[in-house]
Amino acid sequence: MSTSAATCVGFNKEPVEPVRQWQVSTREGTVKHTPQWLNSLLDELTALSRLPANWDSYGARAIDTQAAFMAAKFLCDVLREDSVLPKLVPTVRGNIQLEWYNGRAELEVEIGAQGPLTACFIDHQSREEWESEITADLTAIVDKIKACF
Amino acid sequence: MSGTAARSPDPDDVPDDAELWRRIHPQHYPQGDGRTWPYSAAFEDSPNGTSMSVFIASECGDYNLVLAGHLGFGLVALSALQVRECGLEVVRKPMEGQPPGHAEVVGKKTKSISRKLAKACRWVVR
Numbered sequence: 001m002s003t004s005a006a007t008c009v010g011f012n013k014e015p016v017e018p019v020r021q022w023q024v025s026t027r028e029g030t031v032k033h034t035p036q037w038l039n040s041l042l043d044e045l046t047a048l049s050r051l052p053a054n055w056d057s058y059g060a061r062a063i064d065t066q067a068a069f070m071a072a073k074f075l076c077d078v079l080r081e082d083s084v085l086p087k088l089v090p091t092v093r094g095n096i097q098l099e100w101y102n103g104r105a106e107l108e109v110e111i112g113a114q115g116p117l118t119a120c121f122i123d124h125q126s127r128e129e130w131e132s133e134i135t136a137d138l139t140a141i142v143d144k145i146k147a148c149f
Numbered sequence: 150m151s152g153t154a155a156r157s158p159d160p161d162d163v164p165d166d167a168e169l170w171r172r173i174h175p176q177h178y179p180q181g182d183g184r185t186w187p188y189s190a191a192f193e194d195s196p197n198g199t200s201m202s203v204f205i206a207s208e209c210g211d212y213n214l215v216l217a218g219h220l221g222f223g224l225v226a227l228s229a230l231q232v233r234e235c236g237l238e239v240v241r242k243p244m245e246g247q248p249p250g251h252a253e254v255v256g257k258k259t260k261s262i263s264r265k266l267a268k269a270c271r272w273v274v275r
Contacts, residue, residue: 048176056174057219058202059195089188090176097190101182108189108260120260131261 037085038076044088045072051090061094066113071096074111078142084149105148109134109141116141123148163239163252165230168206170215170273173223178275186270187225189263200253203227203239208250212273215248225270235262235269 045068053062071088075098079085089097091110095117100107108120116134119141123129134141177191194200204215212224229239237256244251258266 051176055176056191057172057222059197059199061196087180087182087188089190091190092193093196097188099182099188101184103183106264108264110260118260120264129261131259 035079035081035083037079037083040085041072041075041088044085045096048088048090048096055090056092058092060090060092063090063096064094064113067095067111070113070115071098071111074098074109074116078138078145080146083145086149100145100149102149105144107141107144107148163205163229163241165228165233167229167239169203169227169229169232169239169252169254170206170209170212170224171201171203171227171270172215172219173225173275175221175223178223185272186267187223189260189267191225192263192266193258200240200255201258203252203254204248205239205241205250205252209248210250211248216274217248222274223272224274226273227266227270231269232266235265237262 048063049065049068051060051063054060055062075085084100086107086109087099087101089099091097093112095110095112098107098109098111104125105123106121110117110119116138118131118133120131121129121144132140171191173187173191177188179185179187192201195202206212206226209215216222216224232239232254235256237254237258240253240255242251242253243249256262
């Protein structure tokens, strides 16, 4: 399977920048389609983007639409076509927290308007546990997503 | 983490066994992935600069006061000791217009700390 850029209708009002669309080569030719989780992702981000300021009653900011876009972009970059979509959780700072949990391992990645900010991982079997600010190198996070979820 | 080692002196000595209540927005409820605790994002300081808000149960008296006007919200309970075991302090902060017993949980809340609070809490209303 290969990927190529395609325009995606965003969760916001306008079409957003290109995100990946899957392109599958078969004997009959190449078929472009979107992964199953993409519609759910956009629906959830749309719902989160509608939360008003102070939605948590403790002064939370409204969700930053750029953070929502960056969350979508990040997931389109790292998920496989058959991946399970993580839970999308709003934060008080207007960011989106992505949460993977399967009983064996947990991963949280907070995405802001500039992209991924922090990550926190626990593997209950190996007892590996770390928390870090995210730099441009997403290798550690991508490896954990692929290995554990 | 040892509770004794992490213990820091609070300005007001809220007893270790004091129960603390915190409202939880439905977006922070667990959503069918097998976990029962709220998301860690529910245990963060406010972006307006104030620390995480809680109510001391024995001083508030009725959790319905905390939930009044917040339709659909849940409520969790933590002990002051559980908070201190995360290296945080409980500081009384009475606020006009709020139910009695308002306090703040003061200290740096890393993702790991927020997750510990989330896993330590008990649902009172959900």
